[in-house]
Structures are given as structure tokens and as C-alpha cells.
Amino acid sequence: MPGSIKNVCCIGAGFVGGPSGSVIALKNPDVEVSVVDLSEARIQAWKTDALPIYEPGLLDVVKAARDTDGSGRKPNLFFSTDVKSAIQKADIVFICVNTPTKTAGTGAGLAPNLAYFESATRMIAEYAENDKIVVEKSTVPCRTADSMREILAANGKPGLNFDILSNPEFLAEGTAVTDLLRPDRILIGSMLTESGLKAASALVDLYAAWVPRENILTMNVWSSELAKLAANALLAQRISSINALSALCEATGADVGEIAFAAGLDKRIGSRMLQASVGFGGSCFKKDVLNLTYMAETLHLPEVAEYWHSVVTINEWQKNRFTKRILQRLHNTLSDKKIAILGFAYKKNTSDTRESAAISVVQSLIAERAKVQIYDPQVSQGQVWEEMQIHGVPIEDVSKYVTVHRNAYEACAGAHAAVILTEWDEFCNKDSNPPRPAKREPKETKGNESSSSTDDDSAVEVGSGDLRRARRATLEEKNPRLDWTRISGLMQRPAFVFDGRRVIDAQKLEKLGFHVEQIGKARVA
């Protein structure tokens, strides 16, 4: 049924629902897209220019579809808390709600909490008055479509048909707009029935408005569900592999950057996702690897479960290893020492702090009674405090040991050490950024040592060259690179820099008198 979709509803206005709904609306001007959420505050923010998430290029996309701009294009993107009306109007409903790891009950700490997902499914059953295509956009365990079918059949109005599709999302935060505008692939899984295939074909048409058809893959629904977990597990596994190698490098004098570069030139290995770090963070890698682990456990495949779980084990070990290195180099006592934390987000170009490695590091520093002085260009004090409390640090300890600062200079004032935990461009002091591998493979910068092309890329299709240049200039003006000479003057002696992201040219800082410790590299003599 080409062009049969006229009305789209996305349930969940978060990191996935907001950007995906906005890009679908931008690229399908004749389709009305409603992004709905139970959170009034989130929805109100989506209606303003202060969007609830920070994502380069997103505001341009949202404004182009949401607002009237005099070009004659009718607004076709709406944000609302009226979930009922949005479901009733929609031909297709994307479920984009959160699926975090369970914290209590059976499978706690491993299994995904599907309560939000099930409640969204039940709302569709309750409100739908005509046939719907229902799309799993959230990341869910394999065979979730079965549960959805049962819930929709048991609770929907008699005679209604619900076709369930799996259409997992592969965007990465910080590059969401680029990833959505130019996805490597779109996966659409369906039941292989006439009705299922027809529904899949309608969704193919929606994406074909901007994605080349050869990049849109259709397959059976179980493969599509599992393919998403597999992709995240394989990506996380690469990071744990290079991080495991980083420990060997530190012990032997090899340099993990050179190892990753040399290995990455082998086309069978490739250069992406091989950037050693203090550990991967974000709301999904850990959760999805644990989800896969739990599936394997429940399917009585303990060796498979153990294999995937080791990816998370290495990640936790990497974070602890880094903190121990700080303690050791600072003469085994951190009590009352001031430690500047540069970066709290789980990666650059996002305000998201979920599962950020910074949380564990700060937690360990507080346990050592250090005074932690944090700066992140996109993370507020409230967010830091909330995150620390979610992770069990009592509010009294947070207020006693943690301060959050407006810039890196304030954070470094009087500090014994500066610890880089997010690879924000402003912390980098390297001459060339991006580094060699990215130059050779210009399209392959995402998740590697640097991806400074993000803003460019996302602007290409929604803005002019002038706009692009202006945006780059504004970003650089707003957050210019740090003046490490000035920082050196502000810190205690000896002044240490612990680089958990490998954004520092250690030799340059050593010349300024710093002692530099980097992940995956023995200390510069």
C-alpha cells in the first residue's frame, strides 16, 4: 500500500522518539507526526527552542517540521500529552519508550524492565478504534512481538487487526540527526503473513522518502528483534576488547592507539569502535548486553551467557582500574585532595549521563574522601547530583564532596589532578583532530577518536553552507579549546592529568610541567 500512511504516532518523546519522529516528519511533509509522552515537562520543552535533549542539528530539524516558516510548508510535527487522540488518529504507532534494566524481582540487574513497553501496548489496545500497524522501536528481547500480539488481541476492540513490526533504532547519541538522515540500514521485521508483509511494505514506503531502498532490509520479526541486541553486543564487545588490550599496553610499553590503528587497517577488523577509554557508558550498551545475557540464561545456554557477560565485566574492571591508577599516582591518598573532573556526559556532544563512566569514577573518589570539582559543558549540577544519588551516594556526601563548575578553569583551581572523562573537543590539545585513521576513512569517524564533522553533517540537509559555517564558529566561540598553560598555573604541584579518553598530546603537556597518565599508554618518562 504505497503512501498509505498519513498519520504517525510515536509514544515516548525521549532520545529516540523525539528525533526519529522529527526526521520522519521532515522527510514526509504530507504525513502528520504526533510525538506523545506522559511527561508534561518533556512535551512542553519539545514545543520550545530549548529542547529536552542536546543533539547537534536537532533543533533545525524540529523547527523545520514543527513551525511555520513562511515557505508554504505546513507544520506536520506535533508534541502532545494527549496519547489517546494521537493513537486514535494514527495509521502506525511507534513504541519508543524506555526499557531499562530491572532493579527488583526475577532477573533484577539483568533482564529488561518491560513495564513501560507493556503499558504503551495496552494503551494502544484500549484506545484504537481502527486497524493499526504497531512498531517495536524500543530495544526489546527476542519474541516480544508474541507478548504484544497476545495483549493487543485480548484487549483491543473486537474485529480490529494489529500488525506488529520490529523496526529497531541504531542511532547513536551525539550523532542522532546524521544517523537518522543517513542510516547504514533500516531493519523492518514482520510476520511473514500477507497482512504482515503488507504492513512492512507500508513502513518501507515511509522510510523510502529519504533512505535508498537497498538500505531498507525486511526480514522475519524475530531476526529483527535479535539483530538489534546483537549489534549493540558486538559494538560493546569491541570496546571491551580494546580496553582489555589497553591494560596490556600500559604494562608493556605498547601504545593502544597504535595497536588500534594497526589492527583497524585490516579491512576485516575495521577502525571504528576501537577507541580505548575509561569504559563505555550510555543507557544501552550495558543494558542490552545484560538483556542478551539474561536471554541466554533463561534459554539454558550458560556458556553463551557467560561469554556476553564478560563484556560488561571488563567494562566495570576498566573503570576501577582507571580510578586505582589515580589513587596510586597520587601517593595512595586522596583524602581532602581536589580532583577536577573534565566531562561528566557518557560521550561528547550529548547531555546524557546515563551509565556514564564518570559516575563510577566520582563514586570511588568520594569513597576516598577527595574533593571532586566537576565541569561538563552540557551537564548541570542538578543532573550530577541526581545521577550520584540514583547510584546510591547519600546526598550529604554529594553536597560535602562534589562541586559543579561553569568552566574547566574553575574546576581545576587548586586541583591536584585533572581527570578527563568525556572527549569534548575543548579538552583536546592535539594538533590534528581528527587523527590519522579518521582522515583515511572520512565517513568512519563516529565513535572513534574524534567526530568533529557531526555538526556539519547534520546541517547538510536542513541548513545552508552559511548556516553550517556560522554554527561551527558559534560552537568554537562558546567552547574554545582549553588553555593548558593557564590551567597549569591554577593547579597544585605536581600537577597530574589523567586522560581517560586519549584526547591529550601527552608530550605537549609534559613540556608545561604536567605529569600525564593515559589509558592504554605507559607513562611518558
Ligand SMILES: NC(=O)C1=CN([C@@H]2O[C@H](COP(=O)(O)OP(=O)(O)OC[C@H]3O[C@@H](n4cnc5c(N)ncnc54)[C@H](O)[C@@H]3O)[C@@H](O)[C@H]2O)C=CC1
Ligand atoms: N538512547 C538511544 O540512543 C537509543 C535508545 N534505543 C532504545 O529506545 C528506547 C527508548 O530509549 P530512549 O529514547 O533513550 O528513552 P528515554 O528515557 O529518553 O525516553 C523514553 C520516554 O518514554 C516515555 N514513556 C514511558 N512510558 C510511556 C507511556 N506508557 N506512554 C507515553 N510515554 C511513555 C518516558 O516518559 C520517556 O520520556 C529504549 O528501548 C532504548 O534501548 C535504541 C537506540 C538508541
Ligand SMILES: O=C(O)[C@H]1O[C@H](OP(=O)(O)OP(=O)(O)OC[C@H]2O[C@@H](n3ccc(=O)[nH]c3=O)[C@H](O)[C@@H]2O)[C@H](O)[C@@H](O)[C@@H]1O
Ligand atoms: O542502542 C543504542 O542506544 C545505541 O547504542 C550505541 O550508541 P551510543 O550509546 O549513543 O553511543 P556510542 O557512540 O556507541 O558510544 C557508547 C559508549 O562507548 C564509548 N566508546 C565508543 C566507541 C569507542 O571506540 N570507544 C568507546 O569507549 C563511548 O564513549 C560511549 O561511552 C550504538 O552505537 C548505537 O548504534 C545504538 O543505537
